[in-house]
Amino acid sequence: MQADKGIVVKMIDVVKNYGANRVVKKVNFDISEGEFLTLLGPSGCGKTTTLRMIAGFETVTEGKILLHGENVENKKPNERDVNTVFQNYALFPHMNVEDNIAFGLVEKKIPKAERTERVNEMLALVRLEGMGKRMPSQLSGGQKQRVAIARALVNRPKVLLLDEPLGALDLKLRKQMQSELKHLQQKLGITFVYVTHDQEEALTMSDRIAVMNNGIIEQIDTPKEVYNHPATKFVADFIGESNILEGYTEKMENGKMRVLFEEGKALIHGEGVGDDEIICICVRPENLRLSKTPVEGFSINGKVIEHIFTGSAIKTVIELVNGHRLTASVNPEAELFDVGESVHIYWTPERAVVLKTQEDTVYDVIETNPNQAIIDSLTKEG
Ligand SMILES: Nc1ncnc2c1ncn2[C@@H]1O[C@H](COP(=O)(O)OP(=O)(O)OP(=O)(O)O)[C@@H](O)[C@H]1O
Ligand SMILES: [Mg+2]
Structure with a gap:
């Protein structure tokens, strides 16, 4: 398949059903190389599910996801050039902070000297200098979260998926980390797909925001456009007053x-x-x-x-x-x-x-039986 130039992630009519529950309803969007795209929406609207489908932790019920122009349907998470920072991540409890961060580099057989340098760079970035030897159990929730961010970033993935990565931090640290993450993203040129339900965070950090509601993307545009020209009542209500x-x-x-x-x-x-x-x-x-x-x-x-x-x-x-x-x-x-x-x-x-x-707004209704329409028409005729 011909790759769209500069398009890293392409979602085509992506649907996710859990049983009879359709939680993502024909989602379409493109993410460009180096872009910071945020999925913003209330709890339960389908943000994490969308992210997990891109990462490969969740199957796609209908539609397609292309990464760098390639359909990734049959690719496992570790075969996709993406890294994820989860909403509820887990650090390796038996490894100290340094080893947790270095994990991906060891797997890639990066030489020890470079590993140490990159790990130290990450520790500084997430403001955990001097804490490299601590075990996860000796860290606060916010500190653990920062280790998780460092562990993903150290691999320098082409695409980083982040699910509410700053959720557990206090307001001041959250603001600091927002600006640092944004700078880092720009410096390294990594494509970010960022999930949050915090509208202010989305407005300040993103190049574009996809506003999700009930499994649908109601609007996808720059923070300025989404704020100044909300497309729907939901967007107008959800973002700003x-x-x-x-x-x-x-x-x-x-x-x-x-x-x-x-x-x-x-x-x-x-x-x-x-x-x-x-x-x-x-x-x-x-x-x-x-x-x-x-x-x-x-x-x-x-x-x-x-x-x-x-x-x-x-x-x-x-x-x-x-x-x-x-x-x-x-x-x-x-x-x-x-x-x-x-x-x-x-x-x-x-x-x-x-x-x-x-x-x-088109709301999809789940067809419980794909042949129902045919059955209906037959019964009508008869
Ligand atoms: N494994 C699952 N099985 C069944 N239903 C699920 C599963 N995972 C999620 N859901 C449902 O899918 C919907 C979307 O969930 P999702 O986790 O994507 O929401 P979210 O937008 O990330 O919300 P939050 O902001 O609370 O994290 C919810 O109604 C949820 O209950
Ligand atoms: Mg979620």
Whole structure:
């Protein structure tokens, strides 16, 4: 098969069933050489399963996975040029830290001097200098996790699969390791497939994010695009904070679309939407504006409920006439509206993102019997 140039991992209509349960539903994506791709999604959405199929620890029910253009269906994990750092990894308990890290190098018959050098480089990288002689039982959970990362990286694999590798670390160490892992990935040019359910981690580290929900990839794009132009309600909700409103388009006027919401009228940029359509829009808190006086084109009014201090910003919560609450992120230096005060809500029309509605998402239904359709048609005819 002709290899797509620069494409390291290619997922083609990949499906995974566990019994009658379809947990990965026709997933398609490509990962380029040297790319940092993150699978992001809530618990149980299929991230680990997807990673394990790439690694070869799990079979593929339907579809194909190509690594460097080659179908790896019949290749064992150790025959694939990938290394994995697992969610629940296990170090060799009878080997000290150095020997754990050096394990892959010994197998590859790398000379002792180079081994020592590479192991020391890794120990420094994961900040475990001086701990090489310790046994795993003498390490904290976070330290063990760092040994696991070092053990995988020392092999300099073409592709590294990482399943929540920083999950057990405290916030400060996690942030440090995030930036170090990212630098290392860039320096060594290793392709990373990274799993996390932490949206901030995904946004700061990735070249692209694949947002998974219920076995489906809802959107795959750069962190900026996924944040600024979420494709679906789920993505808008899962990444960052969102104000989501459902409305009915009226008509375009001067390049802007007038939308009738239950809560009042408003303007959106309107590109790609027609008249008389039901749509969902998302406006990020930092794009929601509040005014004491009415704003042309907008008639959404509410009452200030509370101000929430978040450190870098203040979030003002507004309750609309129908009880729906919206959040506006305001400059902490600015004068705040009084709690209980009535406000007019508006936004720059370009800042309202039109989301794909639920009907557009194709959810696969498992066919319990592949011949069911034929049986059905026969019974109908008869
Ligand atoms: N070996 C298995 N047998 C049956 N069902 C499984 C198996 N492994 C996973 N599942 C199910 O598949 C679904 C996806 O699991 P997966 O581990 O891929 O989720 P995840 O996105 O990694 O979640 P988390 O963030 O909690 O790790 C879940 O509903 C899980 O219960
Ligand atoms: Mg998992």
